[in-house]
Amino acid sequence: MTLVAESAAPERMQRRELSDRAFAWLLIAPALMFIAVIVVWPLLETIRLSFTDATLGGENWVGTQNYAALFADPKFWQIVGRTFYWMVLAVSLKLVVGLIGATLLNAAIPGKALFRVLVMPPWVIPIAIGCIGWKWMYNGYFGLISGLLQEFGLVQDRVALLATKTSAFYSAIVTDVWVGTPMVTLFFLAAMQGVSKDLYEAAWVDGASRWYRFRRITIPQIMPVIVSMALLSAIWTFNSFEIIWILTEGGPRGATTTLIIDTYKVAISAQRFGEGAARAVVIVVLLATFSLFYLWFLNRVNRHYGAK
Amino acid sequence: MATLDLQSITKSFGAAQVLTGIDLAIRDKEFVVFVGPSGCGKSTLLRIIAGLEAATSGNILIDGTDVSAAAPVDRGISMVFQSYALYPHLSVYENIAFPLRVARLPETEVKQKVGRAAGILQLTEKLSLKPGQLSGGQRQRVAIGRSIVRNPKVFLFDEPLSNLDAALRGEMRVELSALQRDLDATMVYVTHDQVEAMTMAHRIVVLNKGRIEQFGTPMELYHHPATKFVATFIGQPNMNLLPATVTGTGAEGVTVEFHGGARMTLPVETSSARKGDVVEVGVRPENLQIGQGIAMRLRVLERLGGTAIAYGQMADGLKLCAALPGDTTVHEGEEVGLTFAPADAHVFDTQGRVMRRQQAPALAA
Numbered sequence: 001m002t003l004v005a006e007s008a009a010p011e012r013m014q015r016r017e018l019s020d021r022a023f024a025w026l027l028i029a030p031a032l033m034f035i036a037v038i039v040v041w042p043l044l045e046t047i048r049l050s051f052t053d054a055t056l057g058g059e060n061w062v063g064t065q066n067y068a069a070l071f072a073d074p075k076f077w078q079i080v081g082r083t084f085y086w087m088v089l090a091v092s093l094k095l096v097v098g099l100i101g102a103t104l105l106n107a108a109i110p111g112k113a114l115f116r117v118l119v120m121p122p123w124v125i126p127i128a129i130g131c132i133g134w135k136w137m138y139n140g141y142f143g144l145i146s147g148l149l150q151e152f153g154l155v156q157d158r159v160a161l162l163a164t165k166t167s168a169f170y171s172a173i174v175t176d177v178w179v180g181t182p183m184v185t186l187f188f189l190a191a192m193q194g195v196s197k198d199l200y201e202a203a204w205v206d207g208a209s210r211w212y213r214f215r216r217i218t219i220p221q222i223m224p225v226i227v228s229m230a231l232l233s234a235i236w237t238f239n240s241f242e243i244i245w246i247l248t249e250g251g252p253r254g255a256t257t258t259l260i261i262d263t264y265k266v267a268i269s270a271q272r273f274g275e276g277a278a279r280a281v282v283i284v285v286l287l288a289t290f291s292l293f294y295l296w297f298l299n300r301v302n303r304h305y306g307a308k
Numbered sequence: 309m310a311t312l313d314l315q316s317i318t319k320s321f322g323a324a325q326v327l328t329g330i331d332l333a334i335r336d337k338e339f340v341v342f343v344g345p346s347g348c349g350k351s352t353l354l355r356i357i358a359g360l361e362a363a364t365s366g367n368i369l370i371d372g373t374d375v376s377a378a379a380p381v382d383r384g385i386s387m388v389f390q391s392y393a394l395y396p397h398l399s400v401y402e403n404i405a406f407p408l409r410v411a412r413l414p415e416t417e418v419k420q421k422v423g424r425a426a427g428i429l430q431l432t433e434k435l436s437l438k439p440g441q442l443s444g445g446q447r448q449r450v451a452i453g454r455s456i457v458r459n460p461k462v463f464l465f466d467e468p469l470s471n472l473d474a475a476l477r478g479e480m481r482v483e484l485s486a487l488q489r490d491l492d493a494t495m496v497y498v499t500h501d502q503v504e505a506m507t508m509a510h511r512i513v514v515l516n517k518g519r520i521e522q523f524g525t526p527m528e529l530y531h532h533p534a535t536k537f538v539a540t541f542i543g544q545p546n547m548n549l550l551p552a553t554v555t556g557t558g559a560e561g562v563t564v565e566f567h568g569g570a571r572m573t574l575p576v577e578t579s580s581a582r583k584g585d586v587v588e589v590g591v592r593p594e595n596l597q598i599g600q601g602i603a604m605r606l607r608v609l610e611r612l613g614g615t616a617i618a619y620g621q622m623a624d625g626l627k628l629c630a631a632l633p634g635d636t637t638v639h640e641g642e643e644v645g646l647t648f649a650p651a652d653a654h655v656f657d658t659q660g661r662v663m664r665r666q667q668a669p670a671l672a673a
Contacts, residue, residue, distance in 0.1 A: 198393035201360050206407035206458070207381030220397040305397040 043284070049277035056271050066278035075254075076262075080286075083238065083258040086173065090237045093177045095230060098184030103214070105185070106192045116189075123182035131246040134175045138162045138247070165255035168248050172256050176243050180236065184229050191225035192218060220305050227301045231294040235287060259283050310371040310384065310461035310494050311336050312357070317366035319352055319518075326352050327518045330366065334496065334511075339488050342498045343505040343541070344515035350498045351466055353515070357496060358387050358464050370461055383462075386455035390467040392447045394439040394454075400426075401435040404453040425453040428490070445476045452487070465497040469504065481507055502542055506530075514538050536660035539590050545617060545629045547590045547654070550602070554585040561666065562655060564589060567624055570601065574653045576663040581655075587663075590654035593617065596630035598638065601647030604628050609640050620644065 050066055052059040070076050105116055122130060137144045140160025149155045161171045195218060203213050219226075241260050244250060250257035250265060257265070263283065267276020317330040327349045334340050342350040355361040357368060359380035367376045368383075375383045386407075394403050402409075404425055408418045426432045429449040439447055448468060455463055468484075469477045485508050488495050499505055505512045506526045514521040514529065514537070522534040526542075533539035539547050552564035555571065557578040564587060565571050574589065581587070594615075604620035611634065618630045618638065630646055638644050651667040 196391060196393065198389045198391045199395060202387070202389060202393035202454075203406070203410070204360070205358060205380040205385070205387050206410050206454075207379075208406075208410045212410060217395065220395075223397075 046277045046280050046284075049273055050281045052274045052277075054273040054277070059274065062274065066275050067282075070275070070278055070282070079254075079257055079259055079262050082169075083260075086169075086258055087234055087237045090173050090176045090180065090240075091230060091233045093173070094180045094184045094233055094237075095226065097177065097181050098188050098229070099226075101181065101185040102188035102192055103218075105189050119182050119185055121182075122178050127179055127242050128246060130179060131175060131243055134171075134178070135162070135247055138171050162248055163252060165252055168252055169255050172244050172247050175247060176237060176240055179243060180233060184233060187225055187229050188222060191222035195221045223305045224298070224302050227294075227298045231291065231298065234294070235291065238287060238290075239283075259286075311369075312462050312494060312496065313367075313369040313372075314353075314357070315367040315369070317353070317356060317368070318364045319349070319356060319361070320364050325518060327356075327363075330520060332513065332520070332523065334494065337492050337494055339485070339495045339497065339508060339510045340513060341505040341509035341511075342496065342513045342515055343500065343502055344521075345541075346500060348515040349518040350500075350513075350515045354387075354464055354466055354496060354498045357462070358385055359383050360387075384460055385462045385464055386458045386460035387464040387466065388448075388451045388455050388468045390470055392439075392451040392468075392471075394447055394450055396439055398438075399435065400431060400437050400439070400442070400450050400453075403439065403450050404431075404435075404457055406454060407458045421457045422453075425456040428456065428487070429453050444472050445480060448472065448480060449483075452484075456491070461494065463491075463493050463495040465495065467499055468497075469499070470501070477504075484508060503544065506542065512542075514541060516541075532662070532665065533590075533654065534662055536588065536590070536656040536662075539654055539656070539662070543592055545593045545631070547592050548596070548628050548630075549588045549590050549656075550626070552587055552589050554581050554583055554587055556583060557581050561650070562587075562663065564655070566602070567626075568602070568622075572650055572653075574650045574655055575666040576653075576655045577666065578663065580657055580661070580663060586658060588656045590656060591648045591652060593629045593631040595648045595652035596628075596632075596646045597648065598632065598636070598644065599647035600645050602628070602645070604630075604644050604646055606638055606640055606642050606644050609636075609638065618644065 049059075051061060051063060053062045053066075101119065105112055105119065109115075136142070138146075138161040140146050140158045140163065143161070145161060146155075146159045149159060150157075159167070161167045199217050199221070200213055203217055208216065238258075239260050240258075241264065244256050244258065244261055245264070248256045250261040259279065260283065263276055263279040266272050266279060270276075312332075312334040314330050314332040314334075317327055318325070319327040330353060332340075342353060344350050352361060356363045359375070359378065363376065367374050369375065370384055380387075395406065398406070401422055404422045405418050408421060413421075422435070423432070426435055429452060431446070431449055431453060434442060434446060434450075439450065442450065448471075451468070465484075469480050472480060481504060484497075488508075497504075497508065509526055511523060511525055512529055513523045516537050521541075522529060522538045524532070529538055529542045533542060536549070540549070550566055552566045554562055555565050556563040558573075561573050561575040562578045562581045563571060563573045566589075572589075602622060604618075604622055606618055606620040608619045610617040610619075614634045616632045616634055616636050618632050618636075620628050620630075622628060628646070630644075632638070651665070654665065655663045657663065
């Protein structure tokens with residue numbers, strides 16, 4: 001009896017395991033097909049295009065010529081540099097402002113429920129509408145900012161913030177931070193509210209000051225969320241298109257042209273699909289490398305800070 | 309170490325009064341346990357002592373100094389939380405060292421104090437681990453370690469064992485009692501578990517609805533419960549309560565008539581008893597024996613080896629529980645006669661106050 005039961009068991013288990021696996025594949029099949037159609041195929045098509053000189057007139061296989069031209073162009077490297085500068089600056093500001101905002105919203109201040117609602121609009125209203133609003137404010141003739149600066153005597157003449165290279169770049173950053181900060185703030189706030197009250201009370205009993213508790217408890221406890229938000233925010237900012245396009249279309253004289261804007265200009269505006277595709281592939285490779293590094297880093301952070 | 313005095317402490321949250329007129333004098337090196345059902349205010353009282361919560365009125369004196377307005381760190385207390393409140397991102401060493409780092413002690417002193425605490429709590433091998441890598445009991449010890457290094461005047465414990473399984477809880481009870489003796493410390497310990505209270509405390513404070521029901525040694529509470537609440541809360545299984553009517557009082561005690569018509573004279577002080585009063589006679593399950601007396605239909609018999617706990621019902625539906633010898637021959641479904649010695653009975657008046665027993669066992673000091 002026992003012998004029969006023992007020999008029968010593994011076979012039964014194996015059969016069940018196989019059918020479980022088949023069932024699992026069956027369950028994810030629709031999603032896989034969906035991904036194949038909307039992600040894999042366009043990606044492969046873009047890679048193929050990048051080895052051609054495709055335009056509206058037709059396409060010829062040109063090998064790595066597009067890439068060779070791209071890498072040899074000093075303007076391209078300037079754009080790569082500008083894109084990373086744009087990303088690092090905007091993400092840092094979003095994180096810092098988000099952290100300060102979340103800390104204030106998490107504090108026991110009167111009317112904090114109202115403030116929590118007031119944080120939302122930049123995130124909730126459509127980006128295009130928000131950006132058009134900013135474009136008006138930056139305007140030299142009727143813009144609010146120029147008007148206020150003149151009113152308070154800080155400038156003599158009107159300032160068109162989007163008209164000069166430096167001010168256009170930093171103005172675009174300000175708008176990008178305005179759009180991106182609310183979500184960062186709310187994620188930080190949610191993470192802060194998840195920190196056990198006992199940890200703060202234990203530290204309070206031990207005499208830790210507010211700043212000490214923030215530094216030694218809040219920050220380490222929400223560190224995995226900070227790192228995750230930094231990664232997501234970095235990818236979104238790197239690929240941020242509509243804000244720059246609505247404000248400046250990459251100008252003046254390329255001052256706000258990031259990789260994604262450059263790609264759009266080449267592939268869509270100039271209809272040089274092959275060259276545009278090569279740029280798109282470079283973006284994918286850069287972001288993939290960046291993401292892999294970040295995920296590795298996030299994993300280390302999670303382990304260090306004791307997250308499950 | 310230190311004494312701890314609470315003087316007329318009250319606490320209300322808005323209209324809700326959670327503590328009323330709490331007066332307590334806790335002696336130096338005493339292990340006092342606050343016990344009571346959930347919502348009785350015991351944790352709030354502990355948090356008021358710690359300074360995490362402000363009392364609505366009243367004073368807290370530690371070693372004779374009024375600390376009512378002092379910050380927690382200036383009161384000379386340390387607290388162990390129910391959740392342990394360990395910092396998951398810090399090692400065991402850094403968790404224990406946390407209060408010392410806050411106080412900016414030099415590294416050599418930190419090392420020496422953490423080392424000593426770790427030695428006492430057998431954590432020396434675990435100092436480099438993170439709390440997530442420890443068992444529940446070890447985490448608990450780290451939390452205790454963090455409170456030891458501060459060398460506080462009074463240790464406060466808020467249900468520290470309630471997250472542990474039964475076996476570990478038993479072990480930690482013994483360890484905590486030993487620790488209290490080794491450190492010669494004044495400790496205040498909150499629990500809802502009367503077994504923890506009975507086994508560890510020098511004296512127990514029984515709290516109910518924000519008031520102190522009784523403050524006394526475990527044996528005082530067991531043999532001389534001041535109220536029906538204390539009588540039923542302390543002791544396992546719970547005390548049986550039999551309704552009865554007073555038919556007479558005399559020097560030998562109060563004579564009562566039970567529902568079935570049986571009469572008994574119980575040796576208690578009779579000053580508050582009047583003929584015709586409805587009272588409740590309390591008998592502990594361990595004081596009931598098989599014999600001619602109360603008739604009970606036995607429903608369930610739990611054999612624990614040394615004793616057998618018999619649960620049953622009287623003819624009028626009243627539930628009874630008796631702790632019988634382990635080798636008792638009664639069977640479930642059978643009618644069983646139970647009896648008790650009059651001296652073992654507790655009598656409670658209509659307000660739930662006890663009529664003091666005349667012949668109770670001598671109390672240990």
